[in-house]
Amino acid sequence: MTKFYDHVMSESREICHIVTGAASMLPLTEKQAAEYARAVSCSNCGEAFSKDNHKTHHHCHISVKYLLPACNRCNLNLKPVTCTSKLSRKRNFTSTDKWAKDQYRQNFFLPVLFHNLKSYDAHFVIKNFQRKYVESRNSNNEVNFDDIKITPLNSEKYLSFQIGNLRFLDSYQFLSTSLEQLVSLLLKGGEKTLCTRRNIWAATTRSLPKDFTHIAI
Secondary structure, eight states, X not given: OHHHHHHHHHHHHHHHHHHHSOOXXXXXXXXXXXXXXXXXXXXXXXXXXXXXXXXXXXXXXXXXOEEEEEEHHHHHHHSOOOOOOGGGOOOOOOOHHHHHHHHHHHHOOEEEEETTGGGTHHHHHHHTOOGGGGEEEOTTOOEEEOOOEEEESSSSOEEEEEETTEEEEEGGGTSOSOHHHHHHHHHHTOHHHHHHHHHXXXXXXXXXXXXXXXXXX
């Protein structure tokens, strides 16, 4: 479980680093520039641009490509979150922009799915938790520890729980049958469908560290 925790926390840090990077947007094409100039309302929510909610260039922070003209509020909600300690986040409503930014920071998470989490895997994940996994430092280099959020079913089973930015979810809650049965359902879609799934899984396992490459389908 130590290897598991080291891997998922490392992945969480890497993902946060990628999506929070201040990636400069690629220059607009003539068509994109004309589209942006003509826009009078947000392409995401439809609200008209205003002095308090101005027009922005919404772009992908990974491909750095321009996506659409968005209002500042939607741009803050759509962009990747800054992965900081929850203890340092202010919750007072000071402005529309501040509210949108805080809402995004508070709601950001990375899903980690287990099949039958609440009845089996959760026991191992919780039992082997260490406080260092939620340790973070603020701008003053002070150590903080994020809270663990738990949605309990009872005193022994949890529907979901969140450690840092990782939210552990039980796929059995929306796919309520065995993994064997789920795989058999793929066969009903034909051999091509199953091979496609196998190829996707193979591509995924190639990116796993050596300790996890024994997993196969």
